[in-house]
Amino acid sequence: MEKAYMLISCEVGEEQSLCSQLKEIPEITNCIITYGSYDVVAEFVTDSPSQINEIITSKIRKLKKIRSTITLRVTN
Template sequence: MTKAYVLITTEIGKGDDVYEALSRIEGVSAVNIVAGTYDVVAVLEAADAREIGRLVMGPIQKIDGVMSTVTLMAIR
């Protein structure tokens, strides 16, 4: 199992909407709205790095209100 943390910047006022949409995506194991440089952090768990990439570049980046993402692959 591969794990990644996705740091997400949202449009102003869209954090709750992005949070809700992320919560419905299979492979997203946790979502938090955070304070700081990023607005939302999602934890992804998938079979491999390719599947993580598919999740990020597909359903996650297509969520209305997502402006940018940074993906951190867990290595240990």
Template sequence: MEKGFVLINCDLGAEDYIIEELKLVPQVKSAYVTFGAYDIIAELQAQTLEDFDQTVAH
């Protein structure tokens, strides 16, 4: 089982929409709005590193 975090930048005001879309991805276990250099942090979990990479790439 592979687990990691993805830091995301997005347009101002799009955070809530993006988090709702991320919740539709089975590998995304949680997603939160942050303050600072990045706008969103998402926790991903996948069976293999290849699956993890494919999720991040899409």
């Protein structure tokens, strides 16, 4: 099992909409709106590291209104 957190900066006022879109991705286990440098924190779990890369590139980064992301992989 692979786990990661993504810190997301989005366009002003789009936090709720973005969080709703992220929750539709099955691998995302939690999504919270924050305040400060990052607007949303998404937690996701996959079976392999390659699946993390696939989710980031083919699902998350294609969502509109995202300005930037930072992915933090969890290691045991």
